[in-house]
Amino acid sequence: MTTEALALIVFVPLLVAAGMVVLPRSWLGLLIRIGLLPLPFLLLIPTMEVVDNGAYRVVLAGHDSPLGIVWLLDPLSLLMLWLNVGITLLVSLHASFSFPPSDQPARRFWPLWLILFASMNALVLSADLFNIYVTLELVTLAAIGLIAVEGKPAALRAAMRYLLLALMASLLYLLGVGLIYGQTGVLDLYLIAEHLEPAWLTITALALMIVGLLIKSAIFPLHAWLPAAHGNAPGPVSAILSAMVVKVSVYIIWRLWFWTAGDWDLDSAATLMGILGGLAIVYGSVAALVQQRLKMIIAYSTVAQLGYLMLLFPLASTLAFQAASYHLVSHGMAKAAMFLAAANILRSVGSDRLSRLAGIDQRLPLDVFALALAGVSIMGLPPSGGFLAKWLFLEAAREQEAWGWLVLVAASGLLAAAYLFRVLAVMCLHPRRRLRSDRRRRAPNLASVAAILLAVGAIVAGFASAPVLDLVAAGLPPGLAP
Amino acid sequence: MSAVAAVLLPLTLMLLFPAPDRLRRLAIGLTPWSGVILFWPLLDQASASFSWPLLGITLGVDAVNQPLLLLTALAWNLSAWFAWNTIDRDRRWFWSGWLGALSGMSLLLLSGDLATFYIGYALLSLSAYLLITHEHNDHAWRAARVYLVMAFVGEAAILGGILLLAGNIGNAEFATFPDHAQTLASSPARWLLLAGFAVKMGIMPLHLWLPLAHPVAPVPASAVLSGVIVKAGLLGWLRFVPGLDQDPAWIGWALLGAGLWTAFAGVVIGLTQQRLKTVLAYSTVSQMGLVLCAFALTFLVPDQRDSLLGVIGLMALHHGLNKAALFLACGSSLTIGRAGRTLFALPALSLAAFPFTSGYLAKNALKSFMETTPAGGVLVTLLALTSTATALLLWHAWALAGRTRSRNPSLQPSWALMVLAGIFLPWAWALVTGLVDPPRLYLLWSATSPLLLAAALAWWAGRLGWQARGQIPEGDLVVLVERLARSLPGLIAQREIRHRARPGLLPHLQRIQALYEQHQRSVQATGLASLIIIGLLWLLLWV
Amino acid sequence: MMDLLLFWTPLLLVVVSALTGIVIFIAGERKARLRIILNLLAAVLKVLMVVLIGLLVLAGHTPEFRISLVPGLDLVLRADALSLLFATLSAVLWLVTTVYAIAYLERSPNRARFFGFFSLCVAATMGISLAGNLLTFFIFYELLTLTTWPLVVHTGTATAIRSGRTYLRYTLSGGVLFLIGLIWLYGITGPQDFIAGGTLAEHDLDHRLSLQIIFVLLAVGMGVKAAIYPLHRWLPEAMVAPAPVSALLHAVAVVKAGAFGLVRLVEDVYGPELVAGLGMDLPLLLAAAFTILYGSVQALRQVDLKKRLAFSTVSQVSYIVLGIAVGGPLATIGGIVHLVHQGLMKIILFFCAGIFGNLLGIKYIHQLDGVGRRMPWASACFTVGALGMIGLPPVAGFVSKWYLGAGAVAVGREWVVAVLVTSTVLNASYFLPVLKRIWLNPPPDQWPDEVQVSRIEIQALVGSAMVAALLALGVGLLAGHPLSPLSWATAIVTEYFP
Known part of the structure; x- marks a missing residue:
């Protein structure tokens, strides 16, 4: 069967x-x-x-x-x-x-x-x-x-x-x-x-x-x-x-x-993998910060977020496994939501250059909302799946007294906040914020709903974690199982 | 009930000023009579206690506040009538200040615990500001500013002192103070409180505001300021800094020294002044020095503390009424004939302790206590000399009064009533409290001789054509302080913070990232990077 | 039935505002009437629910909502006396501010966004007040950061965006430190609910140094929002927000969340004894004392009315911190009760600053000349607030100051009185000149930017200021009443110092 x-x-x-x-x-x-x-x-x-x-x-x-x-x-x-x-x-x-x-x-x-x-x-x-x-x-x-x-x-x-x-x-x-x-x-x-x-x-x-x-x-x-x-x-x-x-x-x-x-015994190699992950987080975030196009920002954000998955190697524990898997889940939903929202915005405006997105929240409130919600998870702010993943990572790092990784994970949310709030500020608060006349096609609402659903999923993941975490705990590799 | 009414009535009237028409008219009509209500608690010896408002409120009438209540009720009300007839602009502000001050005064007079006293005191200090600024000219603003600064310095000292006490004994009632004698004696709070209340009393060198503020206020306000409100400081001393059995004698001597210094220095500076009201204000400073002497005696003759309280009450009553009368004189005119001149002379003579006046009574009583101290002889002589000094100062005032023109030369009945009250009420009080000694010849002589000396000096000065050369500016030291304050560094210079837009890190990051991406984009670069990582991984896996 | 009630009411209290916010977002900009009704309805409902919870607590129950986020990590919303104090304050002030905000923003754009986040912000504040453990507190604490940012930058000017950036920099960094401390603490003790008197005493021997570092991390994390020097920079800049936001920000939401967190940290996580035992009370006390004086001096230097008020907040909020850092029952009462008192007084001041700014275009202090004649009622309210801030009776500020000072003396820290007194004098020197301008200076021929508004708008604006002023007077005048915040705080503190 x-x-x-x-x-x-x-x-x-x-x-x-x-x-x-x-x-x-x-x-x-x-x-x-x-x-x-x-x-x-x-x-x-x-x-x-x-x-x-x-x-x-x-x-x-x-x-x-x-x-x-x-x-x-x-x-x-x-x-x-x-x-x-x-x-x-x-x-x-x-x-x-x-x-x-x-x-x-x-x-x-x-x-x-x-x-x-x-x-x-x-x-x-x-x-x-x-x-x-x-x-x-x-x-x-x-x-x-x-x-x-x-x-x-x-x-x-x-x-x-x-x-x-x-x-x-x-x-x-x-x-x-x-x-x-x-x-x-x-x-x-x-x-x-x-x-x-x-x-x-x-x-x-x-x-x-x-x-x-x-x-x-x-x-x-x-x-x-x-x-x-x-x-x-x-x-x-x-x-x-x-x-x-x-x-x-x-x-x-x-x-x-x-x-x-x-x-x-893979400890030293694991550290190398972790360092690659750390570099990815920092570099991806900084690169995202300097981009001029929305989708490029999100793409670089992916580069950064993938770094977290690499932290599993040096931390290598039950908690770390749960953390990395949960990050995989919540980032998957959040990032998909962001790209979908960005796609809707791109479709509607015809460009995803930040300079043209001022005031977009009036035209596409749902998509901006989805973007913001998903952003909360990406930044690892509560309540969201991203936060829980970050929490588990931190707990794993603390458990092994790996202070370096702990500080990295805790502080890297700030970098994400830096590039995401930049986007939100431009979209919602630009001084030149006016309704533009070049109304093109407006994305059908269901397209936005898909984005919203995914973003909400990333947030809800901050509350209903037990099934996923239990599943991961049941599927640990032989070396890590308690 | 009566005590509460005495506090709340003025406050209610004040709050009714912005009310709709009819209520407002009623409130305004009642305003000049609002002081009368203070007689009510006096008559029924009220006491009241509530736990729910603020930190708990205890009100009551006792031997200490009785003479002050009497003084306030009379002087405030008579001045109010005077004001009713003379204040003709900005009435709402004036009366708000007036009623607020009255309410605060009543509250602090009746208060039976720490917090309540402070509340009344704060209300009084703030409301008095409105009275001082009433003229809205540069003098008034300056005086009011100095007043406010000094008042808050005093307030700060008092608050500090009260908090220090409250930390140890809670919001205690004054009646329980004897139980806490040990705490009180050892606490630094007393010094703060002494200094804080001394500001209100105008004890040198904390008197800076007084010679500025009393003269600029409208006449009736000056009368209550100089006659009544300064006594708030006195009550503060009596309540918060009672002489204790543990106290060493030097405290008493130090206070006595400060009192005598104030008494003489006030006169000396006052003699150089050219404005009638300023002269009177300095006279107040000097007289408060005398009151401080009396207060100091409570530390020096501990066994007679209670009877000394009676003397202090008498002095307060005497000075309050007479000084108020003198200030009211400034608002009337001496050119209106004999009656006017008499009305000015009577309180002046009384202040100079002319025989059989209330001043004479007070000084005699004080003298009898001074004699019992170790340095009795010297003190009595000095006390006599203060009469000389006061007489000279008031002679100076008399001379100035002759030259002063008043705005509305009419004889206000309230003025006359105040003078009468100043003559009779202290006598009545002294009789009631048993402070009147049978007249003795040597007492009479010791009262007259300083005045004769004063007359001789005045005559001599007149013969020589001696005039104070170079006037000491009003408020003397305040001029220096002001100059000092002005040269304070820009620590508190006000400025607006402006942000300059800075390019920040972003452009640099952008450049670096672009450069990196450019090289990284090629397939070879990734190939190279993968080779390096393979090598590294290999090495580390091997290790 | 009772169990259900006890379980769900805390959550409902949070959800009611959150839902309001979401519905407002969905309804959109056009539906002004629906928005107003919804706002008011939710605000009133919230007050009623707080009353209900208060009755439940008085009856001896402990309403508690608990779900598990990660196995072993619970999200707990619980109503105890302290949380109820803060919740009541928030609910009442939210109601007042809602009325004010509706009138204030009557003709400005983006109202849906504003009121949506406004409601979410209050939901977060409610969550903070009801949080039953440090994790829950942290979650809502961060949520508050997120939901207030759109309010701070609401006007969308370049200055606003810059201020918003500063705000985020500070608060998010604080959040990171908080998070590290939290993780570390949970590592040592495991998840713990707030318990009066703290739960950490048993770990003192083994983890002394860790506990000290954790305390610093958590205190700094909360100190950012409580605007303790040198973490206060964001607060004066956040002044660019519309007046109702500033009012709420300064009175209940952000600043108070930090101070409230410090109360929780000291009283319910570490426990006052342990804090003193670890030697952490003195640094906290010194920081608070310095902030009090620093804020006052800075306030004195400002020429912009709202900036002056902002620095005044910096100074005043540290009173709360001072109270709990001093230790001892009296000072702790003073600190906790100042949570309420400062909120009431500050909200008046910002309401009035908003009224002056919005209706007359007044921004700078020197423009306030003669406002008292033009707007007597608003000016009267301002006066009440200012006098309260100085600490003059009978306004509420006096009561707090009394308890703080007396409490400091009672535990042998006399020098704190000097700080309080100096601050009183400084407060007086930056508020009294303003009052003098308002009441005694002659009005100008023309106001900077006078606008004509409808009567009902003015009534709503001034009315809410007056309600706040009456409350501030009331809690001061009736401080001794068994239902006053003071009595409430006393009841709370007797649990900490049996």
């Missing part, structure tokens, strides 16, 4: 995507619904399975690894699945307005969208290194396609650079996989550990894979592709890129680090 449900979760969107290419255009709307709407209900079945019995291993098509497809459904991957499904659904709500099935680009957009969705689901479930490689490639390619889907020059350039760097990253990763396979003959993420000794070759492999993934998750200073790509992509694409796509790569690094290499 669970196996079938999981398979459906991955393959239904894929099949629908194929159907979209084949079937006439008038079917598009229906197909979108078929591809997306049943998924939350399907997801209930594995959820119950995990809640009742814990981790669940799926072997598809009867072949165990290394040849077949092996999935592992544990609490963490379940969380990722829910997050992906939830955010994708809400963003799709927005996308159904920005890419209405009747329009021309919709035929290119929606298949890619569903492929991206399906491959991310497959990625978080994948339990062997090669499968991960394949799904990761799929994710990247679909994302690149989506960035360029409208065919704007800037977006094309950004997609191109993304493509180049992603290819390089894939190569690094693949090299690592090859080395490990050569060493052990095993690809299963959770079995390698038994065969793997920290020899120089395996270490090289690990370093290659991790850096490859770091490029894909745009961790400073390997973030070069992200701002342009996220800043120029269509709204829903930016949202899903920032909320999910970069996160799944980090998720894989976690898997490698804590499961595959779980019993190694």
Whole structure:
């Protein structure tokens, strides 16, 4: 039952995507619904399975690894699945307005969208290194396609650079996989550990894979592709890129680090990872502060926020795991909300240059509201999911008396406040604030509602944390479980 | 009830001024009579106590405040009538100040505990400001400013003292003070309180405001200021700084010294003044010095403290009524004939302690106590000399009065009544309280001789054509203080803070970030960075 | 039924204003009438609910709302005597300020935004007053920062935006220190509810140094909002906000939140004994004393009326801190009761400054000449507030000062009296000249910028100032009454010093 449900979760969107290419255009709307709407209900079945019995291993098509497809459904991957499904659904709500099935680009957009969705689901479930490689490639390619889907020059350039760097990253990763396979003959993420000794070759492999993934998750200073790509992509694409796509790569690094290499002594390397994270936070925030375009600000904000996820490595404890996962959840919702709101604003004004956004709150109050609410979570101010994540991080740091990380996490909210309040001040309070006459299309209200829903979700996450945190606590890597 | 009414009536009338027409007219009509209500608590020896208003309020009449209540009731009311006929502009402000001051005065007179006294005192001090500024000219503003500064310096000392007491004994009633003698004696609060009330009394050198403020106020206001309001300080002393058995004698001597110094110095400066009201104000300073002498005796002859209180009451009554009468004289005119001249002369003689006047009574009583102190002989002589000094000063005033023109030369009945009250009331009081000694010849002589000396000096000065050369400015030391204050550094110079727009860090950050992005954007840069990180990671993983 | 009531009422008290704010946002700019009705309704409702909770507390119940944010971390809203004192103050002043604000902003733009955040701001204040532990307090404390920012920058001028930036810089940085201290404290003790007398005494031996550092962190975090020197810079700058905001900011919301937090910190988290034991009371006391004098001197130097009032707030709020830092029952009563008294008096002053500014265009003190003749009632209110600030009886300020001074002497800190007295003199020297100008100087031929407004507007403006003035007089005059704030504070303090 669970196996079938999981398979459906991955393959239904894929099949629908194929159907979209084949079937006439008038079917598009229906197909979108078929591809997306049943998924939350399907997801209930594995959820119950995990809640009742814990981790669940799926072997598809009867072949165990290394040849077949092996999935592992544990609490963490379940969380990722829910997050992906939830955010994708809400963003799709927005996308159904920005890419209405009747329009021309919709035929290119929606298949890619569903492929991206399906491959991310497959990625978080994948339990062997090669499968991960394949799904990761799929994710990247679909994302690149989506960035360029409208065919704007800037977006094309950004997609191109993304493509180049992603290819390089894939190569690094693949090299690592090859080395490990050569060493052990095993690809299963959770079995390698038994065969793997920290020899120089395996270490090289690990370093290659991790850096490859770091490029894909745009961790400073390997973030070069992200701002342009996220800043120029269509709204829903930016949202899903920032909320999910970069996160799944980090998720894989976690898997490698804590499961595959779980019993190694990684302290000094972990510090390096933490420092990269810290640099990302500082650099991303400062860069966001000096941007002139709204979407670029949000994109750099993503660069900064990804840094928090790296803090898990040096802190490495139950609390830190909960913190990082919760940050993943709340940032996902908040950032998606911000990009959607920004997309609505861009659509309405025709530009997202800050200098042109003065007084926008009168025209698009809902979107500005969503932006502000999501901003609260990004800044880590209570009450919001961002705050709880920050709180857990702080608690984790204090528990280990890691004062440096503690101060970094506590103070970094100020940086976020600096760039976000700059945006809000311009939007709501500019001295030249007047209603402009160049009223263009006004984004349909439901598009704003999607943004609002996500933003409210980020806030509500500040109150209803128990299910998520319990889930994470149940799915700790073996080394960390109490 | 009666005590509450005495406090609240003036206040209510004041608050009714902005009321609708009919009520207002009623309030204004009642205003000049508002002092009369003070007789009520006097008559029924009222006492009242409430816990809910403020910090708890206790009101009552006792031996200490009785003569002052009497003085206030009479002097205030007579002055009010005078004011009713003479104040012709800005009446609302004047009467607001007047009623506020009356209410404050009543409250502090009747008060039976620390906080209540302070409340009355504060109300009085603030309301008096309105009386002093009534003329709205530069003199008035300056005097009022000096008054306010000094009043607040005094108020600050008093507040500090009261808080120090309150920390130890709470909002105690005055009646319980003997139980706290030990606390009181050791607390620095007494010194603060002594100094604070001395400001109101005009004891040198804290008198700075008095010779400025009393003269600039309208005539009836001057009368109550000089006659009655200064006595608030006296009551403060009596209430808060009672002589205690533990007190060393030097406190008494020090106070006595200050009192005598004030008594003489006030006269000397007063003699150089050329304005009648200023001369009278300095006379008040000098007379308060005498009162301080009497107060000092409570420390020197502890066993006769109670009877000394009677003498002090008598002095207050005597000086208050007579000084008020003299000030009212300034508002009438001496050119209106013999009656006017007599009305001026009578209180003047009384102040100079002419035999059988109330001043004579008071001085005799004081003398009898001074004789019992160790340095009795010297003190008595000095006391006699104060009469000489006062006589000279009032002679000077008399001379000035002859030259002064008044604005409205009419004979106010309230003035005459005040003079009469000044003659008879202290006598009546002395009789009631048993302070009258049978007349003795040597007493008569010792009272007359200083006056003869004064007459001789005055005659001699007149013969030599001696005139005070170079006038000491009104308010003497205040001129120096003002100059000092003006040269204070710009510590409290007022200014507006203006912000200059600064470019801040942002442009720099922008430049740096742009530069970084430019180089970072190339694929090679990322490749290089990844290589470095791989290397680092590798090293660290190995370690 | 009773249980339900006890559980939900604290939350409702917070939610009622929050909902009002949200509905106002949704209703939008045009629906002025709906907005007014809603505002007033919510304000009245809130007062009634506070009364209800007060009755419940008097009857011996403890209304408490509790949900878990993270397992082990609770959001607690609880009504005890202290929180009720602050909640009552906020509810009453909010009602008054709402009336005032409606009239004040009658013709200005962006009213929906203003009133929306205005309501949210009060919701946050309510949350602060009802917070049952430090975490809850922190959450609402930060929320308050967020919701007041739009109010501070409401006018949208360059100055306003700059002030808003300063405001955020200070308050958010304070929040960070607060958060670090909070995390650290919870690490040592685990989550703890506020308990009269504090809960930390047992940890004194093992964690003395940590507790000291944590105290400093938390005190600085709250001190930013309480505008203790040198953390006060934002307050005078925040003066650019519209008058009702300044009034609320200075009287109940932001500044008071900081002071209230310090009360909680000293009395309910550490406990006065431990604070003294750790040697933290003297630094706090010195900071408060210095701020009192510094604020007064700065106020003296200002020529802008609202700036003068702002520095006066800097000085006055430190009275509260002074009271709790001195320790001992009397001074603590003085500090706590000054929470209420200062609020009432300051709100009058800002109301009046707003009236003068809005109707006559008066900004500077020298322009106040003769205002008393033009606007006698508003001027009378101003006078009451100013006299109260000086500490002259019978206005409420006197009562606080009395308790502070007497309390300091009672615990052997006589020098505090000198501070209080000096501050009284300084207060007098910056308020009395203003009063003299208002009442005794001749009015000018023409006011700087006189506007014609309708009668009802003036009545609403002056009326709310008068209500506040009557309250300030009332709580002073009736200080000894069993229902007065003073008696209330006394009852609270007897718990701390049994």
